[in-house]
Amino acid sequence: MTRTISTARRSILLGTAAITLMAANMSAARATDSNVKIKCWRHYADCRYGQIHMVSAEPADGSGKGKTPLVCLHQSPTSGDYYREFQMLMARDRLVICPDTSGYGGSDHPTSVPTMADLGGAMVEAFVNMGYGKNAPGTKSMGPLDWLGFHTGNYVITEVVAQRPDLVRRLIMPSIPYYAASEREAKRVQFAQPRPYFTDPDYVGKSFKDAVIDSKSPLPKERLLDFFVERLRAGPESWWGFGAVFRYDADAALAKIKQDVLLPIMSLETLAEPTRVAAKLMKNAKSVTMIDMPGLNGNNWQTSPEKILDAIKPWLDKA
Numbered sequence: 001m002t003r004t005i006s007t008a009r010r011s012i013l014l015g016t017a018a019i020t021l022m023a024a025n026m027s028a029a030r031a032t033d034s035n036v037k038i039k040c041w042r043h044y045a046d047c048r049y050g051q052i053h054m055v056s057a058e059p060a061d062g063s064g065k066g067k068t069p070l071v072c073l074h075q076s077p078t079s080g081d082y083y084r085e086f087q088m089l090m091a092r093d094r095l096v097i098c099p100d101t102s103g104y105g106g107s108d109h110p111t112s113v114p115t116m117a118d119l120g121g122a123m124v125e126a127f128v129n130m131g132y133g134k135n136a137p138g139t140k141s142m143g144p145l146d147w148l149g150f151h152t153g154n155y156v157i158t159e160v161v162a163q164r165p166d167l168v169r170r171l172i173m174p175s176i177p178y179y180a181a182s183e184r185e186a187k188r189v190q191f192a193q194p195r196p197y198f199t200d201p202d203y204v205g206k207s208f209k210d211a212v213i214d215s216k217s218p219l220p221k222e223r224l225l226d227f228f229v230e231r232l233r234a235g236p237e238s239w240w241g242f243g244a245v246f247r248y249d250a251d252a253a254l255a256k257i258k259q260d261v262l263l264p265i266m267s268l269e270t271l272a273e274p275t276r277v278a279a280k281l282m283k284n285a286k287s288v289t290m291i292d293m294p295g296l297n298g299n300n301w302q303t304s305p306e307k308i309l310d311a312i313k314p315w316l317d318k319a
Helices: 007-013 016-029 080-090 116-129 152-163 181-191 203-213 221-237 240-246 250-255 272-279 305-317
Strands: 038-047 050-059 070-073 096-099 145-149 168-172 260-266 287-293
Touching (some): 038 116, 050 080, 070 080, 116 152, 152 240, 168 305, 181 240
Parallel strands (some): 145 168
Antiparallel strands (some): 038 050, 050 096
16 A cells, blocks of 8 residues: 655654654554554545545554455544544454545645535545555555545545545445535535634634533543644634535435445434435435434544444445
8 A cells, every 4th residue: 555645744744753653652542452453653645735644543463454444534624533433443453544634634725615526536636646446556456445424524425436436335424414405505604604713812712611621522621622623723714614515516416326325323413314314315326224323423433432333344344
């Protein structure tokens, strides 16, 4: 597998030795209770906006080579780190790759307000440059991948499907942000607005208080701080992902899916019912399997990732 870190980017961030040390530290910090030792590392792949940052994990003994790698795409305005706990469990028997969508986490930002086609296209370019899909440059193709999304991540996936179906084997799409065309503009106005970083001197402090100090979330404060920092990293353009979602022709995009699809319905998620509606639009999918996950919501990716893994892993492992 070709993992691209350009000389310029490498020199800005860290030396090669430091990168190796960081990867080792990440492996130790993210160890699981399993006897399987996990190898975890950061890397970059080139795309139209510069580079996409990723964190990958797999069994250190190489035992995951026979399984199709899984790519996990995050919601806005977080990053691939959202899946940290889930990734460490799933990586016990396969390669699991968690990229940051362009403009989020450690990935380079789009040069102007992106469409979903732009975000999906950048992700396509990154994985083709890593050697996946047909006619990958400079190497024998490593074949397709399995893709998992959450909120915004699901629509980045549908664009990967539309633009390069050879990159996709199976799809897992919990919590699809589907709204009818007549509702999307109102949702865009509600969610896709610039944040007042430079006009309200109290904005960051109030946001921190709400998201971390006074949060009712069951997550540890340290993990809430991680999410808050990732949102700040997206900067003034943090709303761009929301804008792409609500300008997207989701009806047409969902109809283009031809792969096997798993829809885990988290009953406490705000997007549970929109996901059920989206399922009806996947008329050309090879198969659509819906499973109910009562009592679960987005927090469970961090608090009890084993519940999500137990629900989806048997489906992924089917021949």
